[in-house]
Amino acid sequence: MKASVTWIDGGTYAAESGSGHGLLMDAPIVAGKPTIAPSPMELVLIGTGGCTSVDVVSILQKGRHDVRGCVCRLESTRAETPPKVFTRINMHFIVTGKELKPEAVQRAIDLSAEKYCSASIMLAKTATITHSFEIVAAD
Incomplete structure (x- = not known):
């Protein structure tokens, strides 16, 4: 199994599975700032x-x-x-x-x-x- 994770900006990352499926992840790096995707x-x-x-x-x-x-x-x-x-x-x-x-x-x-x-x-x-x-x- 393989995957890659690419930092986009702030706490947001784009992930891609080895089968070619993608999703976003977002980690709250600033308290109170809304996120756009699951952590x-x-x-x-x-x-x-x-x-x-x-x-x-x-x-x-x-x-x-x-x-x-x-x-x-x-x-x-x-x-x-x-x-x-x-x-x-x-x-x-x-x-x-x-x-x-x-x-x-x-x-x-x-x-x-x-x-x-x-x-x-x-x-x-x-x-x-x-x-x-x-x-x-x-x-």
């Missing part, structure tokens, strides 16, 4: 939510469960002193589908957390990661 640490959190969501949906689909939607809401706490690593992350999944069984959703979340999600397994080295979920019935 690098926000992207770490977002990437973790994406990684585990891909797993959860894929596991449910492979189990032939009728999953129609998945939202992963993340809340985190970081250390107060540098390097300000994540110390706590809660992942709350809102899974929508037809006749989804809580046991199946819990199993998918557990498999992601314990076996498949590289990002959350890596972050679990410094952070306590908790999971919760709710199921919304699809029409």
